[in-house]
Amino acid sequence: xxxxxxxxxxxxxxxxxxxxxxxxEKQRLLKDRILLIGKNFVDDRESMFEDLQELKKxxxxxxEENIKMxxxxxxxxxxxxxxxxxxxxxxxxxxxDILTKSxxxx
Numbered sequence: 001x002x003x004x005x006x007x008x009x010x011x012x013x014x015x016x017x018x019x020x021x022x023x024x025e026k027q028r029l030l031k032d033r034i035l036l037i038g039k040n041f042v043d044d045r046e047s048m049f050e051d052l053q054e055l056k057k058x059x060x061x062x063x064e065e066n067i068k069m070x071x072x073x074x075x076x077x078x079x080x081x082x083x084x085x086x087x088x089x090x091x092x093x094x095x096x097d098i099l100t101k102s103x104x105x106x
């Protein structure tokens with residue numbers, strides 16, 4: 001019968017090889033995780049960039065609409081200030097009535 005005997009040197013190298021394989025496996029797993037994290041980071045960055053672009057467009061549109069509404073309100077305000085008030089029209093109506101009555105009497 002042959003005994004499977006390993007010398008201390010053989011056992012030492014076997015342990016070193018096992019440790020090296022374990023370290024290489026851990027390193028491979030870490031590399032895969034880092035690549036996955038990097039990919040997720042890039043994907044998130046692109047998504048956030050697209051969202052930011054959409055928000056910028058929306059803010060510009062709202063700003064333009066706000067300017068248009070301000071202009072519209074200003075034009076209405078200007079038009080209202082130029083129109084006669086009810087009291088002024090009543091005064092004119094009385095004057096017209098007085099003139100037409102006095103014109104009929106003559």
